[in-house]
Amino acid sequence: xxRIGQLAKQLNVSTDTLRYYxxxxxxxxxxxxxxxxxxxxxxxxxxxxxxxxxxxVGFNLKDIQELLSIKIDKQHYSCExxxxxxxxxxxxxxxxxxxxxIFERSLTLLANQCCGxxxxxxxxxxxxxxxxxxxxx
Amino acid sequence: xxRIGQLAKQLNVSTDTLRYYxxxxxxxxxxxxxxxxxxxxxxxxxxxxxxxxxxxVGFNLKDIQELLSIKIDKQHYSCExxxxxxxxxxxxxxxxxxxxxIFERSLTLLANQCCGxxxxxxxxxxxxxxxxxxxxx
DNA sequence: ATAAACCTTGGAGTTAACTCCAAGGTCAAT
DNA sequence: ATTGACCTTGGAGTTAACTCCAAGGTTTAT
Ligand SMILES: [Zn+2]
Ligand SMILES: [Zn+2]
Ligand SMILES: [Zn+2]
Ligand SMILES: [Zn+2]
Numbered sequence: 001x002x003r004i005g006q007l008a009k010q011l012n013v014s015t016d017t018l019r020y021y022x023x024x025x026x027x028x029x030x031x032x033x034x035x036x037x038x039x040x041x042x043x044x045x046x047x048x049x050x051x052x053x054x055x056x057v058g059f060n061l062k063d064i065q066e067l068l069s070i071k072i073d074k075q076h077y078s079c080e081x082x083x084x085x086x087x088x089x090x091x092x093x094x095x096x097x098x099x100x101x102i103f104e105r106s107l108t109l110l111a112n113q114c115c116g117x118x119x120x121x122x123x124x125x126x127x128x129x130x131x132x133x134x135x136x137x
Numbered sequence: 138x139x140r141i142g143q144l145a146k147q148l149n150v151s152t153d154t155l156r157y158y159x160x161x162x163x164x165x166x167x168x169x170x171x172x173x174x175x176x177x178x179x180x181x182x183x184x185x186x187x188x189x190x191x192x193x194v195g196f197n198l199k200d201i202q203e204l205l206s207i208k209i210d211k212q213h214y215s216c217e218x219x220x221x222x223x224x225x226x227x228x229x230x231x232x233x234x235x236x237x238x239i240f241e242r243s244l245t246l247l248a249n250q251c252c253g254x255x256x257x258x259x260x261x262x263x264x265x266x267x268x269x270x271x272x273x274x
Numbered sequence: 275a276t277a278a279a280c281c282t283t284g285g286a287g288t289t290a291a292c293t294c295c296a297a298g299g300t301c302a303a304t
Numbered sequence: 305a306t307t308g309a310c311c312t313t314g315g316a317g318t319t320a321a322c323t324c325c326a327a328g329g330t331t332t333a334t
Contacts (some may be wrong), residue, residue: 009144015242018195025273036240037237044214046268049268050267050268053266054267055268057239057240057243057244057247057267058237058239058241058243058244067264067267070258070264071264071268074255074257074258074259074261074264075257075259076233076272077158077257077258078173078254078255078256078258079252079254079255079256079261079263080253080254080255081255081258082251082258082261082264083248083261083263084164084253086247086248086251086263087244087248088242088243089138089244091236091247093240093241093244094207094241096237097234097237097238097241097265098246100195100230100233100234102195102228102236103194103195103227103230104195104227104231104234104253105222106193106194106195107194107223107226107227107230108227110194110223111220111223111224111227114216114219114220114223115216115220116216116217116218116220116221117215117216118215118216118217119215119216119218120211120212120213120214120215120216121207121211121214121216122211122212123217124211124220124222125145125206126208126216127204127211127219129190130187130191130194130204131183131187131208132246133185
């Protein structure tokens with residue numbers, strides 16, 4: 001049994017983060033000391049590790065809540081559901097990437113057309129492209 | 138001269154958004170009617186159009202503030218500065234894409250390893266990959 | 275005994291870009 | 305004269321995941 005600071009240090013998160021996770025229902029201390037200190041055991045470490053890993057692959061805390069409730073009751077969930085969650089998140093990320101890629105291309109195009117010189121920006125093609133009504137979209 | 142609702146409708150934004158832009162110093166009404174109504178002219182349309190275009194290529198409102206202050210005083214800025222802003226934003230977007238791509242690959246890998254069947258998730262490879270201490274990173 | 279390091283709670287602040295609301299004033303038409 | 309559409313302000317709420325703070329209680333070491 002160890003206290004919040006020790007768990008935090010062990011997995012390199014802040015104690016504030018751990019209290020936040022508890023508040024979000026992700027990771028509750030299994031016990032409290034007589035003075036009210038949170039006490040954790042090895043299972044808590046595993047659970048926190050799971051949370052951290054899930055974050056590393058792109059799940060948000062809401063996703064992770066779902067994953068955790070599946071994890072503690074695997075019999076009552078199917079591979080199908082877990083995979084669906086994973087693919088759904090992947091698709092969301094793909095959509096976000098697609099949007100950002102459009103931005104990236106637009107900005108690259110704009111930058112390529114600008115001379116980047118030190119003369120006044122009077123005729124800067126970036127500015128005129130953003131101004132002009134007939135800007136090709 | 139027209140009022141906020143007409144400008145909003147013309148460029149398909151909400152009046153709340155326009156008031157927000159004013160509060161952020163992006164677009165101020167050139168005049169107020171005797172009763173306090175915001176009044177805009179053609180220049181305001183151009184300016185709002187500029188803001189919208191800049192958003193469409195990925196600039197945020199803070200970037201756009203900078204672009205606008207360059208735009209209204211082009212003599213005192215160089216192409217170099219405008220291009221730098223553009224490239225800087227592009228690089229930021231590239232970094233974000235890179236992070237998301239890592240997520241995307243991780244999730245795809247996880248999904249590929251899971252059978253996705255309707256049997257219980259007892260041995261689901263996605264869950265075990267997130268649990269196992271020796272998970273290859 | 276006392277200082278340092280740790281813990282508690284509740285609540286506010288952060289970022290971005292809005293969005294919504296309440297309470298009230300204005301304007302055009304019927 | 306009264307409806308309805310429009311406008312004003314100020315302020316709160318939204319999302320995500322923390323982060324920071326204050327005021328106080330606990331533990332450990334010297
Ligand atoms: Zn140039
Ligand atoms: Zn230029
Ligand atoms: Zn399976
Ligand atoms: Zn599976």
